[in-house]
Amino acid sequence: MGEFRMPALGADMEQGKLIEWLVKPGDYVHRGDMVAVIDTDKADIDVESFEEGVVAELLVEVGTTVPVGGVLARITQTPAAGVAPAGRTAPVPVPVPAPVPVPAAATSGSVSPPVRRLAHSLGIDTGDLHGTGRNGAVTRADVEAAARASAPAPAPEKPDADRVRSSPRARRVAGELGVDLAAVSGTGLKGAITETDVRRSASAEVGTSAVAGTSAEAEPAAVTEPPVTEPPVTKPPVTEPAAEPPIPAPADRAESLRRAIGTLMTRSKREIPHYYLSTTLDLGAALAWMAEVNQARPISARLVPAALLLKAAALAAKEVPEVNGFFTDETFRPSRAVHLGVAVALRRGGLVAPAIHDADTLPVEVLMDQLRDLVGRARAGRLQRAEMADPTITVTNLGDLGVESVFGVIYPPQVALVGLGRVLEQPFARNGLIGVRPAVTATLSADHRVSDGLRGGRFLARMEELLQKPEEL
Amino acid sequence: MNEQDARAAVRQAIGQVAPDVDLDEEAETARLRQDLELDSLDFLRLIETIAQTTGVDTPERDYAQVGTVKGLIDYVAAHGRGAGE
Structure with a gap:
């Protein structure tokens, strides 16, 4: 007998509201099948089953707020074991939360x-x-x-x-x-x-x-x-x-999202001894390569600089494990996989930072597709549990809207946040000559309990090196 | 394509990408990124939508010409089917 429980969708979540069942009693679910939609402060989140079996009973009515860990449904391993006669399993007719004419x-x-x-x-x-x-x-x-x-x-x-x-x-x-x-x-x-x-x-x-x-x-x-x-x-x-x-x-x-961000960031600043590094990434090679490949592509397949930067960040995180993982119970647990959180600003205010899973293994084109899909769904307020729960390191890219650099606050229990500013033409000197190149300021906010500036610096240096060979990203 | 059709196509596309922006309220000199706060993904979706409805493909080298609502309308009008007919 398995139980489907209210998951914790983020370090700060205490309760969630069930807003939709995606299954009904008698349905067969596999691990990973989406079972319910939970309304949290951040978005409506599709939550999957961790059990395989038959949905025996839905225990909670749509519209109910349930604490994290509360049982929402029973799932039995074999059809014979659990499904009660249909009359009993059908959820009690719920007073439908009909739209209330709001003053x-x-x-x-x-x-x-x-x-x-x-x-x-x-x-x-x-x-x-x-x-x-x-x-x-x-x-x-x-x-x-x-x-x-x-x-x-x-x-x-x-x-x-x-x-x-x-x-x-x-x-x-x-x-x-x-x-x-x-x-x-x-x-x-x-x-x-x-x-x-x-x-x-x-x-x-x-x-x-x-x-x-x-x-x-x-x-x-x-x-x-x-x-x-x-x-x-x-x-x-x-x-x-x-x-x-x-x-x-x-x-x-919007208000509850603002409160949730406030609570989490307060905790971050209270508990995490941040240190900050900054460097300039030369994007000459990366942008020239991107312009060339984009020329032959329809708009829907074009890349944006952020896709290259995210891929470089994911690869660098894989190589510098001290920035990729979770710090919980006074212990750092590095993550073998790189699930790259992407901070997405919502147009009505606030932000969410869902993950692109295994970003280091994705070809840039696939990463670009997933980025567009993720940002679209984040803005529409509909994400999946794993996307919210899994980021091992987060990137915030404020550059599109104009600032040169951003020094972010780490999302606990993660241990690092990468900040990307605006792509700018910058003067630079090489071999005694002055030239102009496109460049971006990349920053790293990292957790001093886990790493020192030397390792953090290694991360940013690897990003720079990786971006010099964009065709290999 | 005449300017009126181009304007309609641009307004419809912005309405899809940024439904919270009311273009009746904005001057056409509004800048897509700084004023309407479209990021690079929004912008890509915007020109993709316009390409689907009007057939006007905006190559990357022309991005600088379409930085404002008016610039985009003019670009679509100049490059749309029927231009010069």
């Missing part, structure tokens, strides 16, 4: 970077604003209206009757998948749009339109019929909203 004031929609900047310059806290834009997004007009503090609060642009009823989660997912809620037909209470409606609409679009192979396509699992979509059979009229557990609004996820 407009409580909804704070997404804020695009330009609007965020405007709000900042005007001293407006966008968290207090009611967005009137698409999908509840906060617009320039909202910010400007708020800035005229004496003026009355901005009136909604549309009468309420025209508003599409939808759950906060549905709106968030719609925003991420680029789905127009007005075009989705709702199957929820009073025709409200559920998350599943949105995902179904998004995947329907994928067939015909030109969504690039990232977020929308990457979620076939979500299209399978979860029981959640079925409207409650007969429910009393919705006069008792108190009975419905509130669904976290998008702002809640």
Whole structure:
């Protein structure tokens, strides 16, 4: 008899909310088959089975928050041993967490970077604003209206009757998948749009339109019929909203993510004696090689500099084991595999750092594909357990957005973080002559309990050497 | 391709890559990276989407020309099917 338990999806996780079962009683699952979707502070995480057998019983209803280690389902090794008569195993009909019409004031929609900047310059806290834009997004007009503090609060642009009823989660997912809620037909209470409606609409679009192979396509699992979509059979009229557990609004996820990052980074800075190194990597050879191979490739197969840098970092980590592994219980456990965490900034704020598994063994093209897939899914808020749990070293690449160097904070229990800045043309001297070359500042934040500057320096030096032969990466 | 079609294609593609950006609110001089905060992967997906909808392939050497919303619209208009017809 096996048990499927709430996993710890990161060093800081204490509990998670079950939001979808991907199996039903009687299903046969192999090790590694996805069983459930767990809502954490960071993303919705697909969690796999560690057992092989038949799902005997689902013990927890969708919408329940369970502490790490809590039993979610029973899995039996042979079909005969465990499956009780169908009538008993069927999960008790759950009051479906139907979309609750959220009071407009409580909804704070997404804020695009330009609007965020405007709000900042005007001293407006966008968290207090009611967005009137698409999908509840906060617009320039909202910010400007708020800035005229004496003026009355901005009136909604549309009468309420025209508003599409939808759950906060549905709106968030719609925003991420680029789905127009007005075009989705709702199957929820009073025709409200559920998350599943949105995902179904998004995947329907994928067939015909030109969504690039990232977020929308990457979620076939979500299209399978979860029981959640079925409207409650007969429910009393919705006069008792108190009975419905509130669904976290998008702002809640952003806030809880911010709290989770704060907690983890506080722990890192308290426990890990960081040291920092910095060096300049000459990218002349790497970028010339990349430009040449990209010329012959369709856009979808083109490389970006980050792919080469990540591969070099993974290979260097393999050669310098003191930067690759976990420090737990006062002991460093180096990892033979290099699961390269990639810090992904989310457009609504915050970041997650899921892993590209065995990055050191992947050809650059494959690593590039996996990077695009991973970043797409991270931004869509849907990752897999192993991606969240496994990184052995993390790379943060802030260079795309302009800074020259970044000295990061290590993700416990990892022992090193690599920071990559912007690719710049830099003057340099060789053999008494001055020239210009593209270069990037690479930094290493590492754990002094595990390594010293000499070994850390070796890591950065290996990255530089590896990048001089890009065709061998 | 005329400018109007190019503009529509660019706006649609940005809407897919960065659904949180409301282009009605942004000047077309907005820079894709610094102002709209598209990273290199977003940018790749953006020009890939445009290539699929308009047939305009932006080679790497032309990336510098398409750094703003307006630059991208002009580029698509100049290189789209029917240009010069």
